[in-house]
Amino acid sequence: MANLGIIFRRELAGYFATPLAYIFIVIFLIMNGIFTFDMGGFYVRGQADLLPFFSFHPWLYLFMVPAVAMSLWADERKTGTIELLLTLPITLADAVLGKFLAAWVLTGLALALTFPLWITVNYLGDPDNGVIVAAYLGSWFMAGGFLSIGSCMSAATKNPVIAFILTVSICFLFVIMGSPIVLDAFPAWVPQFLVDAFAAMGFLTHFESISKGVLDIRDLLFFTVFILAWLLASAVVIEMKKGN
Amino acid sequence: MIEISHLTKRFDQFTAVDDLSFTVKEGEVLGFLGPNGAGKSTTMKVITGFLAATEGSVTIDGFDIAKNPIETKSLIGYLPEGAPSYGDMTTLEFLNFIAHVRGLSGAELTQKVDHVINEVDLRPVCHQTIETLSKGFKRRVGLAQAIMHDPKVLILDEPTDGLDPNQKQHVRQLIKNLATDKIVIISTHILEEVRAVCTRAIIINQGRIVADGTPAELEARSRYHQAVSIRLTSAFDLRTDLAGVVDIQDVEQSGEDALSYIILAKDGRPIFTEISELAQERNWPVAEFHVNRGQLEDVFRTVTQGAQ
Numbered sequence: 056m057a058n059l060g061i062i063f064r065r066e067l068a069g070y071f072a073t074p075l076a077y078i079f080i081v082i083f084l085i086m087n088g089i090f091t092f093d094m095g096g097f098y099v100r101g102q103a104d105l106l107p108f109f110s111f112h113p114w115l116y117l118f119m120v121p122a123v124a125m126s127l128w129a130d131e132r133k134t135g136t137i138e139l140l141l142t143l144p145i146t147l148a149d150a151v152l153g154k155f156l157a158a159w160v161l162t163g164l165a166l167a168l169t170f171p172l173w174i175t176v177n178y179l180g181d182p183d184n185g186v187i188v189a190a191y192l193g194s195w196f197m198a199g200g201f202l203s204i205g206s207c208m209s210a211a212t213k214n215p216v217i218a219f220i221l222t223v224s225i226c227f228l229f230v231i232m233g234s235p236i237v238l239d240a241f242p243a244w245v246p247q248f249l250v251d252a253f254a255a256m257g258f259l260t261h262f263e264s265i266s267k268g269v270l271d272i273r274d275l276l277f278f279t280v281f282i283l284a285w286l287l288a289s290a291v292v293i294e295m296k297k298g299n
Numbered sequence: 300m301i302e303i304s305h306l307t308k309r310f311d312q313f314t315a316v317d318d319l320s321f322t323v324k325e326g327e328v329l330g331f332l333g334p335n336g337a338g339k340s341t342t343m344k345v346i347t348g349f350l351a352a353t354e355g356s357v358t359i360d361g362f363d364i365a366k367n368p369i370e371t372k373s374l375i376g377y378l379p380e381g382a383p384s385y386g387d388m389t390t391l392e393f394l395n396f397i398a399h400v401r402g403l404s405g406a407e408l409t410q411k412v413d414h415v416i417n418e419v420d421l422r423p424v425c426h427q428t429i430e431t432l433s434k435g436f437k438r439r440v441g442l443a444q445a446i447m448h449d450p451k452v453l454i455l456d457e458p459t460d461g462l463d464p465n466q467k468q469h470v471r472q473l474i475k476n477l478a479t480d481k482i483v484i485i486s487t488h489i490l491e492e493v494r495a496v497c498t499r500a501i502i503i504n505q506g507r508i509v510a511d512g513t514p515a516e517l518e519a520r521s522r523y524h525q526a527v528s529i530r531l532t533s534a535f536d537l538r539t540d541l542a543g544v545v546d547i548q549d550v551e552q553s554g555e556d557a558l559s560y561i562i563l564a565k566d567g568r569p570i571f572t573e574i575s576e577l578a579q580e581r582n583w584p585v586a587e588f589h590v591n592r593g594q595l596e597d598v599f600r601t602v603t604q605g606a607q
Contacts, residue, residue, distance in 0.1 A: 061396065061400055062400075068392075069387055072387045135381055136384065136385055138349050142347040142349050142375070143372065143400045144368075144373040144402075145400060297349065
């Protein structure tokens with residue numbers, strides 16, 4: 056555990072040693088503003104909640120999170136530091152988790168910095184703050200889901216740009232999986248339980264209820280298991296690919 | 300003690316390391332030689348636990364790298380090829396990170412970090428980010444992290460590559476100083492380095508050991524071992540005078556210069572005295588005259604090309 060902490064701190068400090076963290080946070084906040092106020096009609100709706108803010112998060116994360124995740128392992132392999140890292144007396148789990156957590160905390164920080172919006176909505180009306188807290192938590196877990204995919208894709212290639220494109224593609228697939236457009240495309244002979252299972256893997260399915268304030272433990276569990284599965288896949292890919 | 304036993308590493312169909320076995324004891328500085336692609340770096344990657352062996356085992360002081368990776372890795376200091384390090388960190392931050400991972404903390408950490416900074420002369424670049432450093436400094440940062448925890452086993456993949464002659468000298472001296480109670484394995488393709496620091500050299504080719512011995516023993520396998528080099532001031536027919544000497548294998552013209560010769564000894568027998576007496580007796584116009592220990596380059600070429 057001590058080593059996990061050391062890796063985590065190094066990675067997090069690494070984000071702030073370069074302008075990356077600052078650029079990420081600033082763009083994240085600007086995009087959030089545009090989505091919430093222009094496209095989400097925050098004022099026009101005349102309701103004191105953050106639904107327009109949260110409902111755009113899957114689409115915002117679709118491009119922002121892969122940008123953070125793309126260099127997680129691709130850079131280590133490109134510069135050869137992976138050889139240094141994995142010959143230190145740490146476990147692969149320490150390295151995979153430490154890196155993931157650092158990136159997750161960075162997205163959490165960016166998310167937390169949207170707090171003026173929360174203050175605004177409280178100033179303007181009387182929102183259900185429990186719903187908002189639940190939605191924040193759900194949003195952060197969803198970001199974790201995107202990140203874990205990114206971690207695995209980043210481990211699969213030395214090229215961060217390829218990692219980015221792969222991550223965006225796979226994330227997009229998971230976002231739209233549960234939407235009616237995709238589900239309607241299934242031919243009639245596909246058994247219903249398969250369609251349901253497919254739909255249950257979709258991010259939108261889980262996030263929509265969360266963003267409305269229904270914090271079902273099963274939704275959080277879904278994201279937790281999802282994250283762990285992709286991190287395990289990351290470890291497997293690193294193990295396979297590190298030699299070349 | 301490091302024991303490498305029947306180590307084989309295959310990548311798909313390609314066999315990079317082929318049934319390699321050797322042991323290295325404390326105090327030995329082992330030079331690991333071989334042409335590019337011979338399997339030097341792969342062997343080092345398996346010893347340090349970065350890659351898993353396809354077959355065979357690596358044990359260090361009884362710990363098996365595959366079965367007890369954490370304990371074994373704690374005993375090793377490793378400088379990977381190209382001395383990779385995190386470019387966005389400063390030298391000091393990076394060394395502190397390594398010290399933390401190596402389990403150091405508090406006053407001990409400060410003292411150890413300070414010690415390695417002095418040892419490899421990093422004081423002037425402590426607060427610079429590593430990506431801004433020159434190649435020589437980067438390599439020294441890599442060395443510093445490798446010796447941080449005073450490891451039992453030091454594995455250095457081309458430690459002096461890219462250093463200027465002064466720095467090379469400095470690093471070699473450092474390795475010699477460290478070597479007294481440690482096991483040091485260095486890979487290099489600079490043969491003079493082997494002569495300068497190694498107590499033993501292993502030459503590998505296509506994943507197999509083709510020569511193993513002290514540098515002097517290896518030099519003795521050279522056809523130039525005990526050969527006498529001679530440079531004359533004017534043209535003179537040596538061959539006639541030398542015809543009577545039984546221990547001579549051959550006389551070769553050496554270099555561009557028509558007046559330089561190498562007299563090769565038969566089976567490495569000492570011929571120097573005999574030839575010097577002959578030269579005095581027959582009044583050879585000698586400008587330069589010395590005996591060769593043998594050329595590692597020559598042995599290297601013979602064993603690595605002969606096998607193909």
